[in-house]
Amino acid sequence: MIANQHVLIIGFVWPEPNSSAAGGRMLQLIAVFKKMGLEVTFASPAMDSDYMIDLNSLGVSKKSIALNCSSFDDYAKDLNPAIVLFDRFMMEEQFGWRVAENCPDTLRLLDTEDLHCLRLARQKAFKENRYFSTDDLLVEEVAKREIASILRSDISLMIAEFEMELLQSVFKIDSSLLFYLPLLLDPIEESTIQNLPSFEERNNFVFIGNFLHEPNWNAVQYLKETIWPLIRKQMPEAVLQIYGAYPSQKVLLLHQPKDGFYIMGRANDAQEFVKNARVVLAPLRFGAGIKGKLVEAMQCGTPSVTTTIGAESMCGVLPWNGFITDDSQVFADKAVQLYQDKTLWRKAQENGFEIIEKRYLKSLFVDDFMLHVLKVQTDLKLHRLDNFMGTLLQHHTLTSTKYMSRWIQEKNKRI
Structure with missing residues (x-):
């Protein structure tokens, strides 16, 4: 059982299950965390939408947060969640260093949804009327950001086996940082x-x-x-x-x-x-x-x-x-x-x-996922020691991100 009974999800947008598969996926993850006995808070810097789900009806707390603002630091310290789930790498970029600094013992999960760099590299190849090659990924600008985010996270949730293989073969990501968790469905009666x-x-x-x-x-x-x-x-x-x-x-x-x-x-x-x-x-x-x-x-x-x-x-x-x-x-x-x-x-x-x-039945995956989360959290220090590249990126890359964010924060005060 997880000691601190709280998970903080930092969403790119508020979940809209009737608008996209990503919204449905997020509700599945919320259900898993609830099954683990965790209190769930969903936070996002996005504006409310007419089609967002009523999180309160799911027993989930809703929190609006701001980009490039130290108010998140105080909030994270007070909440001190056992787990933070970043919804796509952009949220890890924005808030990952703040979580690492203010809640160093918090398990950091990244839900990739799909590999953005793969989608964009394929799109670029299509529009240039040529075949896609995995070499395209190595020069895709988004890949540098996305792979760095995966390395900084303790566990990245992967929805597609092909993408797991790609991360290991092309980017040499260690399998201990990845966990296959596809869509989680109920059986069809x-x-x-x-x-x-x-x-x-x-x-x-x-x-x-x-x-x-x-x-x-x-x-x-x-x-x-x-x-x-x-x-x-x-x-x-x-x-x-x-x-x-x-x-x-x-x-x-x-x-x-x-x-x-x-x-x-x-x-x-x-x-x-x-x-x-x-x-x-x-x-x-x-x-x-x-x-x-x-x-x-x-x-x-x-x-x-x-x-x-x-x-x-x-x-x-x-x-x-x-x-x-x-x-x-x-x-x-x-x-x-x-x-x-x-x-x-x-x-x-x-x-x-x-x-x-x-x-796709959730019974095939949920128990293994919960056990894996508990195992990594129990051995978190060792898990991070084994991920030297992630520690290095946390130190260097996020230091620059941190001070850029601080600069924006101060600039905003003068406006």
Whole structure:
């Protein structure tokens, strides 16, 4: 049992589980900490949003904090949490040195969500019309910041096996600093499966994704310009519904009902729309991490067609719940085939249920995670001694960050 019964989560934004997979992931982590018997406080420098979850309803305290302000130091000292979880490396950069200075015995966890440097390097390679190479990561500016953050943290939570392997092979990160913790789901009850809409009761293709996320916007452009015309050529009456939070004006301008291409905007209940669709389309051409939209499709019993990047690290050696292809014509052909062939569709649906059962049930991971946290916390001094590079970065890199932050703090006082 952890001595000081408190965990402080420092969030990049307030959790919005209906807007992004990241919001749902955060609620899963909160549930794990609650299961450990910890009191949970969620703090963020972000502005409140209309779609943020009511943290109080989860038994979680809410705390607004300021960037580059010593008020956090006093707050952290008073709270003196057993664990601090940084939501993405940017929060570790901003607040990690303050936690280390004011709460030296606090276990520092980093939830990477996905490797930002991988996503950005792939995006850059795509826009430069060339193949991505792991060498691209070594010159990606964000990689220097993100890897430093991982090294400074006691444990980094990884959502994708591919990214764990990448960190160890390309950046030589010691495995003791990484812990594989994918999305943590409840089992799908047989009664739930029986009550899902049948093949005949479902209609239309669907895409769903937060438009603040560049890979989603790119995928919708790809659908509109290339893939959807190929599908409509075979199915002239086909309909594609695009759901997603925070659509910009350029997204809304793609709405063309005469072509069966509908921009629907935010989905208040995404699962309701996904489970009534027949096929999910997700032609992601760059990105990283686990794709929440595809896990959600499996939960809803909805087969999908995606790319190798879309399916990366998601199914292991298990068959996909649909098709994986990077060729636009094959993508369209398989989407039509899956939409029209009931036998194929039902087999794909069963594959999705198997992936959830064998790779994402929280019962597969939560106990091991709790034991690992307790073990590292018990041996924290030794754990940090074994991470010399992290100690070095804590000393040098954060000293510069600290004094830059102090300078900004003093500058703000004069404004």
